[in-house]
């Protein structure tokens with residue numbers, strides 16, 4: 001069995017366990033019928049998983065100690081990480097984003113790809 005198949009099977013196992021626990025309290029009024037209510041709940045779980053994955057992975061992304069200032073093109077230094085609220089396709093997420101400071105412009109900036117070396 002390929003790794004991706006194993007991972008997919010594990011996700012199915014864990015997600016189903018979580019979803020079934022959650023569905024114990026399912027209110028069929030949450031949809032037009034029981035099937036709609038289950039689908040609505042599954043979509044909510046998927047959205048929550050997407051947000052959790054983005055939040056988790058954004059904290060682990062490598063970032064360079066320096067990055068080019070988008071305004072003047074000089075090097076700015078990494079100053080730390082800040083949290084930013086975004087609207088993803090699956091709803092709001094909190095992203096950890098590296099912040100740089102440009103001494104020439106005396107401004108903070110946030111490169112679109114902080115992992116890239118310039």
Ligand SMILES: [Zn+2]
Pocket residue numbers: 069070071072073074102103104105106
């Ligand atoms: Zn600058």
